[in-house]
Amino acid sequence: MSAAAENDGLIRVSALHALLYCERLFYLEEVEEIRLADASVYAGRTLHEELAKEEGEEQRSFFLTSEKLGLTGKMDAVKHRNGNWVVYEHKRGKPLLRKGEEPQAWESDITQAAAYSLLLEEHLQRGLDEARIRYHGHNVTVIVTLTAENREKVYQAIQRARELRTVTARPPVCESSRKCLKCSLAPVCLPEEERFVQSREWEPVRLFPAEIEGAALHVTGHQARIGRSGEAFKLEEASEPARKIPSADIHSITIHGNAQVTTQALQLCADKGIHLHWFSGGGTHLGSFSPGPGPVQRRIRQYQALTDPGMCLKLARRTVLAKVEGQLRFLLRATRGKKRNETTLAGIEEIRTLLKSVPTAEGVDILRGIEGSAAQTYFELIPCVLNEDTPSELIPSGRSRRPPKDRFNAILSFGYSMLYRAVFEGVLAVGLEPAFGFLHTPRSSAHPLIMDLMELFRAPVWDIITVSSINRRQWNIANDFSVTREKVWLSDEGRKKAIILFERRMQDKWKHPVLDYSLSWQRTMELEVRLLEKEWTDTPGLFARARLR
Ligand code: SF4
Known part of the structure; x- marks a missing residue:
């Protein structure tokens, strides 16, 4: 919608089309301002561009606006036929085909064509x-007579659109699941997941893309410079030839250390919706750049939901349960087939006992305590899951964070900082406010919502990789670490290794155990953020349900 149309309260004719297709689609696009262009949207645009090239004297597309109708829109074409003007609407697809009948126009198309005609009149x-x-899909033209009935359909659609603009709750998913298969907003709407919550018999089809488009670009060189060359980023690193990376090939840039970014490169990021994250060499998140003002509606709902202590407690319980269960399952899996010593058995039992207390914990503070105790036991047991011949330098002694005191913790901390960035990407994609969470205490050094969501992914995404990479002897004790008396960090070599391992893990696909479809870990993070939002928007029940098998 143009800014003017929005300010004047005018309704786009194409939005009426969306409304008649599905009220929820209208709401997501017009009220929540979520617009995604999928392959069919691009194909539609291509059709209109081709038609535009064919425009002649008698065929023109143009904008019309009517204050009286409260409508605005750009019709595809107007032609002179049989002594009068006729609006032409072009569709890529097929008409409604009923056996033994002439092809007919779809209801939403009839109303759209009639609405343009009213504007032209x-x-x-x-x-x-x-x-x-x-x-065009069937190469037929269907005539829509401008009867009183068709005109009335336009007025009623305008009235319904005005009503929907004033409500704060999303309309329900449409009854026909076939419509969702063609809907560009299915990855945001998650209709199949909602149907599954409403009926556990429902077998959800994965409409959520399994993989994210583009790659995460990591820049580790301290002397590096990121500039712009047309629609590409130009990366110059000391001792390496300059590289051009098309902006279409990446979804985010992460700078580890002191690389420079030019204003032109920042403008390209803003233009293409690419997020930029800065981390210190030690892995502390320093800040992020995300273009656009952010979706206000969604944030208002988030504030309302997360100022409710009952909602926060419910979400915190679910998150702690998922985290501790994930840790327990990892320990059980990694020690399966091995002889568990008494320390391991006692630790596992302790974590089981702590888990049982989560569902009845009376406050978020208590949950934080349970989570902390479980984490302490879990990290004490980590040596049990490392191979017996692991070099002593790589065996941790508990968890040390700021700063890491040993090599194991250096790998862990660096990976968690990349996890922070990856979860941040998911939160930005959904449009939630990262500073407003439900489990972690607000503090200025890290966004609480990101910390909350990270709890779901620490064990399955990075702890597993840290342990398996050590067991596979992928780390070089001398070259991959920078060791001082106070702390241990990853060296440049070590960071590059960790980034490769992490990004590979992000692309690994796994099967969501509840929804029963496969997707990458990167995608799972965005999915969890969307399911979290559903806890307060429409259909709660699926957030933080995923577990390692
Ligand atoms: S995915 Fe289905 S329910 Fe959701 S907006 Fe699209 S058509 Fe409507």
Whole structure:
């Protein structure tokens, strides 16, 4: 919608089309301002561009606006036929085909063509008789007569659109699941997941893309410079030839250390919606750049939900349960087939006992205590899951954070900082406010919501990789670490190794045990953020349900 149309409260004719297709689609696009262009949207645009090239004297597309109708829109074409003007609407797809009948126009298309015709009537100050819809998928043109009934459908759609603009709750998912298969907003709406919550018999189809498009670009060189060359980023690193990376190939840039970024490169990020994250050499998140003002509606709902202590307690319980269960399952899996000594057995039992207390914990503070105790036991047991011949330098002694005191903790901390960035990406994609969480205490050094969500992924995404990479002897004790008396960090070599391991893990696909479809870990993070939002928008019940098998 143009800014003017939005401010004037005018409704786009194409939004009426969306409304008649599915009220929720209208709401997501017009009220929550979520717009995604999928392959079918691009194909539609291509069709209109091709038609534009064919425009002749008699065929023109143009904008019309009517204050009286409260409508605005750009019609595909207007032609002179049989002594009167006729609106033409072009569709890529097929008409409604019923056995033994002539092809007919779909209801939403009829109303769209009629709405354009009403705009044109007002502009020309003369009555029109018909509109025509060209279905290119079947190569037929269907005539829509401008009857009183078709005109009334336009008025009713305008009235319904106005009503929907004033409500704060999303309309329910549409009844016909077939419509969702073609809907560009299915990855945001998650209709199949909602149907599954409503009926556990439902077998959800994965409409959520399994993988994220583009890659995460990591820049580790302290002397590096990121500039712009047309639609590409130009990366210059000491001792390496300059590289051009098309902006379409990446979804985020992460700078580890002191690389420079030019204003032109920042403008390219803003233009393409690419997020930029700065981390210190030691892995502390320093800040992020995310273009655009952010979706206000969603944030208002988030504030309302997360100022409710009952909602926070429910979400915190679910998150702690998922985290501690994940840790327990990892320990059980990694020690399966081995002889568990008494310390391991006692630790596992302790974690089981702590788990049982989560569902009845009366406050978020208590949950934080349970989570902390479980984490302490879990990290004490980590040596049990390392191979017996692991070099002593790589065996941790508990968890040390700021700063890490041993090599194991250096790998862990660096990986967690990348996890922070990856979860941050998911939160930005959904449009939630990262500073407003439900489990972690607000503090200025890290966004609480990101810390909350990270709890779901520490064990399955990075702890597993840290342990397996050590067991596979992928770390070089001398070269991959920078060791002082106070702390241990990853060296440049070590960081590059960790980044490769981490990004590979992000692309690993796994099967969501509840929804029963496969997707990458990167995608799982965004999915969890969307399911979290559903806890307060429409259909709660699926957030933090995923577990390692
Ligand atoms: S995915 Fe289905 S329910 Fe959701 S907006 Fe699209 S058509 Fe409507």
